[in-house]
Amino acid sequence: MSQMNTLEQVLAIAKQAGAEIMQIYARDFDVMDKSDSSPLTEADLAAHKTICKGLESMSDLPILSEESASIDWQERQQWSRYWLVDPLDGTKEFIKKNGEFTVNIALIDNGRPVLGVVYAPALDESFIGAEGEGAWREKDGQRTSVVAKPHQAGETWKVVGSRSHQSPEIKTLLEALPGETELVAMGSSLKLCLVACNEAHLYPRIGPTSEWDTAAAHGFVLAAGAKVTVLSADDPAADVIAGNTPELQYNQKESLLNPYFLVSC
Incomplete structure (x- = not known):
């Protein structure tokens, strides 16, 4: 098939x-x-x-x-x-x-x-x-x-946040981005999809999720040409700015909880 x-x-x-x-x-x-x-x-x-x-x-x-x-x-x-x-x-x-x-x-x-x-x-x-x-x-x-497109110079950074789960680290991240920023609120796995559909530039998840929460949207994101990468718990904002973190993976450990992650182009 x-x-x-x-x-x-x-x-x-x-x-x-x-x-x-x-x-x-x-x-x-x-x-x-x-x-x-x-x-x-x-x-x-x-x-x-x-x-x-x-x-x-x-x-x-x-x-x-x-x-x-x-x-x-x-x-x-x-x-x-x-x-x-x-x-x-x-x-x-x-x-x-x-x-x-x-x-x-x-x-x-x-x-x-x-x-x-x-x-x-x-x-x-x-x-x-x-x-x-x-x-x-x-x-x-x-x-x-759907083909994902990266942030362009001069564009306002649109950063996806959650309606139900907000993290104080998001403020630190917004302040670290160069230029204007805008927080886009959305629920469920639709948050990942917004980045692939060019309705947002970044979705940093600095909070708990499970593997089933992200996998389907992650598959859509990859097919659209975007990516989902791991963020460290120590300084996730620095990882967002620096980039080059490893791809989020599934069924690689006993726990089904995801690490922090970033959806981006």
């Missing part, structure tokens, strides 16, 4: 999960707390079941989902190729009903996301990409190619 065929099939699965989510979004729903006190809704679970069923019909590759993340490291470290899924990224945004939540599905190959689908069901907007094929944004039934 070609990468494009796979991409279209994964997008169809993401949209099926999105339809499940929107049925629940339209009515009252229960909110539970997971073991780490983060919120969980019935929409997360419904989307998880739909995605797993769809991916299992496509291939026999392992699936690591936020809602089934208890797979032992001894087993997981044997995987070279697998699906990495967040059935509902931005649960806080879902609960707030601001529309900025997504279905995230990535194909990981030897630590790199080689295919990524991000679908925002409330916005009916998709961000899809595959290594060697390209990246596209789909809105209102129209699909357009």
Whole structure:
């Protein structure tokens, strides 16, 4: 199966999960707390079941989902190729009903996301990409190619921040950038997509995320020609200015938490 065929099939699965989510979004729903006190809704679970069923019909590759993340490291470290899924990224945004939540599905190959689908069901907007094929944004039934472009001299630096998680280090970073800066607020994995779509120049994440939060959008970002690189915890602002940090990778350690990172062109 070609990468494009796979991409279209994964997008169809993401949209099926999105339809499940929107049925629940339209009515009252229960909110539970997971073991780490983060919120969980019935929409997360419904989307998880739909995605797993769809991916299992496509291939026999392992699936690591936020809602089934208890797979032992001894087993997981044997995987070279697998699906990495967040059935509902931005649960806080879902609960707030601001529309900025997504279905995230990535194909990981030897630590790199080689295919990524991000679908925002409330916005009916998709961000899809595959290594060697390209990246596209789909809105209102129209699909357009996406090619990331770096910051140009004289442009105001647009830096993506989070609606739900703000870090004091962001102020230090904004002050370190040469020229005017503007903070662009957005929820869920849409933050990464904004950089690839040239609606922002940088997305520094100086705070906790898990691998399923970023993988699908990371795949889209790479396909568009942008990158996601690791930032140090000691001086992330200096890393942003200096550049040349290593690429963010997946399933390389027991913990599923990401280091700090930067999305840029």
